[in-house]
Structure formats: structure tokens, C-alpha cells
Amino acid sequence: MPEPAFFVVMLAKIAVVFGLMLLSVAYLTWLERKVISDFQVRLGPMRVGPHGLLQPIADGIKLMFKEDIIPEAADRAIYVLAPTLALIPAFISFAVIPFGDRVRLFGQSIDMVISDVNVGLLYLFGVASLGVYGIVLGGWASNNKYALLGGLRSAAQMISYELSMGLSVVGVLMLSESLSLVRIVGAQSKAWFILLQPIGFLIFLICAIAETNRAPFDLPEAETELVAGFHVEYSSMKFAMYFMAEYANMITVAALATTLFLGGWRGPFLPPVVWFLAKLYLVIFLFIWIRATLPRFRYDQLMRFGWKVLLPLALANIVITAAFVALR
Amino acid sequence: MRGAGCGVRGAMTGTVPLSAYLILSAALFAIGVIGVVIRRNALIIFMAIELMLNAVNLTFVAFSKFLGSMDGQIIVFFVMAVAAAEVALGLAIIIALYRNKESVNVDDINLLKG
Amino acid sequence: MEWLLFVPLAALALGTAAFVILLRNPIYCALALVGTFFALSGLYLLLQAEFVAVVQVIIYAGAIMVLFLFVIMLLDVGHEPPPWLRRDRPRLLLGLGLVALLVLELAVAIGSWIAPGIRGPYTSDYVNAVGNTQLIGRLLFTEFLIPFEITSIILLIAIVGAMVLARRQ
Numbered sequence: 001m002p003e004p005a006f007f008v009v010m011l012a013k014i015a016v017v018f019g020l021m022l023l024s025v026a027y028l029t030w031l032e033r034k035v036i037s038d039f040q041v042r043l044g045p046m047r048v049g050p051h052g053l054l055q056p057i058a059d060g061i062k063l064m065f066k067e068d069i070i071p072e073a074a075d076r077a078i079y080v081l082a083p084t085l086a087l088i089p090a091f092i093s094f095a096v097i098p099f100g101d102r103v104r105l106f107g108q109s110i111d112m113v114i115s116d117v118n119v120g121l122l123y124l125f126g127v128a129s130l131g132v133y134g135i136v137l138g139g140w141a142s143n144n145k146y147a148l149l150g151g152l153r154s155a156a157q158m159i160s161y162e163l164s165m166g167l168s169v170v171g172v173l174m175l176s177e178s179l180s181l182v183r184i185v186g187a188q189s190k191a192w193f194i195l196l197q198p199i200g201f202l203i204f205l206i207c208a209i210a211e212t213n214r215a216p217f218d219l220p221e222a223e224t225e226l227v228a229g230f231h232v233e234y235s236s237m238k239f240a241m242y243f244m245a246e247y248a249n250m251i252t253v254a255a256l257a258t259t260l261f262l263g264g265w266r267g268p269f270l271p272p273v274v275w276f277l278a279k280l281y282l283v284i285f286l287f288i289w290i291r292a293t294l295p296r297f298r299y300d301q302l303m304r305f306g307w308k309v310l311l312p313l314a315l316a317n318i319v320i321t322a323a324f325v326a327l328r
Numbered sequence: 329m330r331g332a333g334c335g336v337r338g339a340m341t342g343t344v345p346l347s348a349y350l351i352l353s354a355a356l357f358a359i360g361v362i363g364v365v366i367r368r369n370a371l372i373i374f375m376a377i378e379l380m381l382n383a384v385n386l387t388f389v390a391f392s393k394f395l396g397s398m399d400g401q402i403i404v405f406f407v408m409a410v411a412a413a414e415v416a417l418g419l420a421i422i423i424a425l426y427r428n429k430e431s432v433n434v435d436d437i438n439l440l441k442g
Numbered sequence: 443m444e445w446l447l448f449v450p451l452a453a454l455a456l457g458t459a460a461f462v463i464l465l466r467n468p469i470y471c472a473l474a475l476v477g478t479f480f481a482l483s484g485l486y487l488l489l490q491a492e493f494v495a496v497v498q499v500i501i502y503a504g505a506i507m508v509l510f511l512f513v514i515m516l517l518d519v520g521h522e523p524p525p526w527l528r529r530d531r532p533r534l535l536l537g538l539g540l541v542a543l544l545v546l547e548l549a550v551a552i553g554s555w556i557a558p559g560i561r562g563p564y565t566s567d568y569v570n571a572v573g574n575t576q577l578i579g580r581l582l583f584t585e586f587l588i589p590f591e592i593t594s595i596i597l598l599i600a601i602v603g604a605m606v607l608a609r610r611q
Contacts, residue, residue, distance in 0.1 A: 078469070119575055122496040129504025133476075136508065140469065140515050148515065155512045159505065179575060344448045349485070351549045352452045356459050356478075358541050363463030366534065371468050371514060375475050378506070379459055382482055385494075393489040397562030398569075398577055401494050402586055405578065408501045409593045413600030415506045419513045420607035426517050427610075 013114050017094055025247040026056040032288050039292040060240070068236040071143060078141040083234065083241035086134025090248035093127040096120035097255045098182045100265050100272040112265070112273065113182055120181040121173070124256060125166055128211065131249060132158045135213075138242070139230035150229025153299065158211060160306040165207035167314035171200040171321040172260050185264030192263040199317045201261040203310055205286075208253040210306070212246065215291040217302060254283035349390035356383035370422050370432040374415075381411055447488055455481035468514045472507055479503050490566060493575045 030045065030052065037044030045052030070079055100112030117123055132155055139151020173179065175196060176187035187193075194201045210217040231242045258264060258279040267275035297305070360383060363376030385404045392400025422432055429436055458477035465471050479502040486495035569577060582590050 075469075078473075117492070118573055119492050119496045122493070122500065122575075126496050126499035126504060129500055129508075132504075132508055133511075136511055136515070137469075137473075140511075152512065152515060155508055159508060162504075344444045344488070347552045348448065348452075349489075350552045351545075352455065352485075354548045354552070355456055355545050358545050359456070359459045359463060362538065362541060365537070367463060369468060371510065372463070372471050375462055375471055375510065378502075379462060379475065379478065382479065382502070385498075386482060386485060389486050389489050389491045389494055392491065393566075395561055396564045398564050398581055399562075401491050401574075401578060402581055404491075404494050405497065405582070406589060406593060408497060410596060412501055412506060413596050415509060416600045416604040417607070419509055420604040423513060423517065423608050432517065 009110055010114070013110075014095075017099075017114060018091065021091060021094060021248060021251065022244075024251055025244050026060065028247045028250065028284065029059065029243075030056050031284075032291075035285065035288045036292050039289075063236060063240040066236040068238065069233075071233050073143040074233065075141040075143065078137050079233075080238070082134050082138035082141055083238045083245070084134070085137060086131060086245040087241045087248070089127045089130040089134075090245040090252065093124055093252045094255065096123055096181055097252070097259055098185055098264060099255075099276045111182070116180055116182045119179050121169065121179045121184070124181075124252075125162070128249075128252075129158075129162060131211075131245070134242070134245065135230050138234065142230075142233035144233050147230050147232050150232070154213060154230060157213075157217065157302060157306075160303060161207045161210035161217075161310070164203055164306060164310040164314045165211060167311070167318060168200045168203035168207060169260055170314075170318050171197045174318075174321050174325050181259050181264075185259055185266065188263045188266060192261065192266075194261040197261065197317070197321070199313065200321075201257070203314050203317070204257060204261065205283075206310060208257060209287060209290065210302075212249045212253055212287075214246075214250070214287060216294040216296050218296060250284060250287060251280070254280050254287070257283050346390055346394040349386060353383045353386040353390070356380075356386070368433050368435055370425070370434050370437075373434065374418055374422070378411065378415070381407060444488065447484070451481045451484045451488070454478075455485070469511065472510045472514060475510075476503050476507050479507070490569065491574060493578050 033055075034044045034052070045055040048054040048058045070076060095114040096117055098111070098113035098116070102109050102111050104110075135154045135158075136151045139147040139149075139154070142148070172184065172193050175193060176184045178184060178187070184193075209215075231239060234242060255276075258276065262279045262283075265272035265276040267278075270278075357380050360376045360378075360380035363379065364373050367373055367376065385407055388400035388404050388407075390400075392398060425437060426432055431437075455478050458474045458481065461474035462471050462478065465474060479498060483495045483498040483503075486492075486498060564577065
């Protein structure tokens, strides 16, 4: 492919993915509210537009025009920086996830992935591990004890569960023999890895929920005990940025689960992108379902579960998979 | 075959020479040493040590590229693993010290002076 | 082209490193150090060491510095009391001058130096063909197997040691 065309295609892909991501983040809030209301046998947002479809837009406009408050005792520089630090990793991690097969367009073959890097999975884990900065720094800079406690909790929680998350995908790596997500999807042409790695998938899913700070692992922002946790002092667009980061993380993690365990864009009859989105939203629905069903863990339960159950389980999974791969 | 590095002179045209990486690494290492010497906060001294380790890592990776050997990168991998262990222990020691002394200032930690 | 990336990254590394040892608030120092690690990661990418670059971000920025932040917040050590730089200004300046001289000398010495030694078999083309990560993995489990295993013991000892040290009596 000639260089200018390459750059045009690249920019177009980035623009499309970024735009869709923003749109999905906005409508995920609507989806979550609707699904949870269904679980609780009520209607949810209905006023703004048909079935409340314009609610995210109304919310966005409202947040934009809210007063932006910075607490007097806050560390201003970091207070302002922290929401951005939460948002950026959430968005750039999508760069290595393949969302479709190679297609031919205008006589060029185009990969349906922004960048197929050799160390794609490691890149994702690297970027994901940066998400904790936004939360910890936001909690500290607010100069509020609830916020600080939320920040500290989330630091401990995210480091602990990142470990098991990393170990849970080692089985997939051994089976696919690659760190590139495109090749991992390629390796699932015969069987999805959820069939070969059911325990790995389960551990991954649990850790993913913990990493995105969602119920039942939403201790960093537990409303009933920490008011709102690390973002209690945030208002207006800064609050919105935390909110967007959380939902963007949810999409990324669901996309990763789809890519690693559910065969990525693979599927019969329908076009690959449709399959990818269908699986993605299935995982997201699962997340919402879990949130509507399970109560929150206590902090010591959370730590014990992460270190004494998930970690040994993940290690055992690796040993078994390794034996399987070696004997094959 | 020999000669991996080349002078800074005449190198501004194309690729970055090995010497540029080595000079940068030396400067970073020097900053780390200065930090250890001038600061009194144990945590920041610790950070300066990490900085020095990283300066050395840069040298290893640069040599690995310019000498066509993977050994440098593998040693960096080991350095990182050991650094992680070191940080876990070092921070645990600092926490233990803080419990006893209510301070992380290295000037206050002088029990052995008697 | 390479200089275009090298110079800003080097400047970023040096600038943030200077902030690490000059700023008073430990949190700011830690953040500056994260900046240094990112600059170094970029330099590793420039040196075609993708694996090391990514691992640098995961281990240093993602784990080690988060631990630092965690401890700084937990202990609430705040600012160093003034004078946070040692009192002896003249001696400090003398020392800094000597350091600058040493770095300058090194720069001159290194600049006119030709690396001796024989080039290894891992040329850029070969590494790109096989893959940087694959090569490191292969070497780790063959030539460097024993150091690799010893590293795991070191990490285990560190875990146990950290728990013993930080536990409340």
C-alpha cells in the first residue's frame, strides 16, 4: 500500500473507532439504566425521547453546563490532570483489538484493526495498568478522606486482580502461540478458546469486573460507605470524564474477552463486524446482569478472594494447560 | 566485523549513534546519584536508585541493538524482575521504619550511632 | 527521522529525571519518574526492543510506581521540611560542578570511541523476521534457564520478606 493511502486509511480507522467508542459509551449508560430497570420491574428513563433514547444527550449537555468545582484544599494540578489520566488509557487500548476480517475496499486490502502489533496483548495489559493512576491520583488530590480511601482501595484492588487477569490469559497464549490479537483470533478458527479454557475465561471475567470497578467489586466508589469514593469531589466535565472512562474500560474489557475467548469476529453467515459487536454486547449484558444481581464484597473478602482463590486457580490452570500442550 | 559506534561528528544526518544513547544514560545515572546524595526523604532516595537502574538498562538495550546481541535485553528483563523484588522489600522496610520513627527522613534513622 | 524521535524523548527523560530529584512533594516526584519511564520506553521502541519497551511500562509504570504512590499516600509523608536540599550550598555547587564535568568528560570520551568486540548474530533484519518477543522467550528458556529460575526464587523471597516486614506485630 502506498504511504499516503496508508495514512488516510489509518486515520479513517482511528476516527471511526473513536467515534463509535464515544457513541457506545454514551448509549451504554442508557442501556445499563434500561436493563437494570427491567431487572427491577420498572421503566427507567422514559421522558427524553422515545423510551428515553435521548437521555444520554440530555445528560451530556447537563454535565457540560454544571458548575466546575475545585476544592480549596485540593492539589489543583493533579486534581485537573487525574480525570484525563483515567480517560486516555481507556480509549487508546482499543487500538490493537481486531474487530473484523481483512476486507477489500477500493482495490486495497484493509485489516480491520488499527494496529496489529507483535506484542498486542502485553500492550493492552500495559495500558490497562495505567488506568489506576487516574483513580489513585484523583482520590489523593481531592484532599478528602473518603476520596483517599477509595483511591487506596482501588490501587490495592487493581494491582491484586491484574495479577490473576494476566495469569488467566497465559493458557490462551500457550494455545495460540502468539501475543498478537489478530493471530489469537486466527488460532480460534477450529474452536473458541472458551471451550478449551473455561476456567481461564471465568477467572478473566471476574478479574475484568474487578478491574473496571464494577459491582460486586465496586469498592473504590461504594456509594453506601464511601459516599462516592475517589470521585466524590469531582463535578461537571471532570466527573463526566471519570464516568466515560469507566464505560470505555467496560467496552475494552468486553472486547478483549470476545477476542481472547469467544473467537473474536468469527461466526457463520453474518458479517464479521456484526458478530464482533454481538459478542461484545453479550459480555456487556453479562456485566450489567451481574451488577443487578450480586451485592458488594467486603474489602477483606475481596482481597482474600483475589489472592487465595483466583491466583492459585489461575496457576493451576496454567499447569494443566501446559501439560496438555506438551503432551499433544 | 567491528565498529558499532561512531563519532557524534557526521552522525547528525542519519541514524542515532550508540554514543548518543550512552551519553544520555550517563547523564541519567548522574542525576540519580545526585538525587541520592542531596535528598533526605528515603522514598525519593529510593526513586533515584530506580532512576540509576533504568539508566543502566538503557545502556544494555543500546548495546544489544548496536552489537547485534540479545543478551542485553535479557539482562534488562532480569534487572526489572530484581527491581520489582527490591521495591517490594524496600517499601516494606520504609513502612516498618515509619511505624517506629514516624519519619522517613534518613537523618532520623541513626539508631546504630548509639 | 530517528533524531526527530530521539531528541524529544531524551529531553523528556532528562527533564523529568531532574524533576524527580528537585521537586519537594514526593507525589510529584513519583509522577515525574513515571514520565522518565515512558521516555525510556519510547527509546527502547526506537532501539527495536518492543518487548522490553512494553514490559518497562507494565512493570515500572504499572506496578512499581503505583506501589510507590500507594506508600506515599498511606504514610502521608508530605513535603520534606525546608531546607530540603542540604544546607551546604558551596559544597553542593562544587559537587554539581564536578558531576557536570564528569558527564562532559564522558560525553567527549564516548563520542570519539568505537565500540570494540564482535557483532553478534542478531541483526535487525533477523530479529524482525523472527520477532523480538519470540527470540527473548526462546533464549530465556534455553540459554538463560537457570538465571530465569533463580529469579523466581528471588521474587518468592521478596514476597515473603515484604509480608514479614510490613505485617503489624
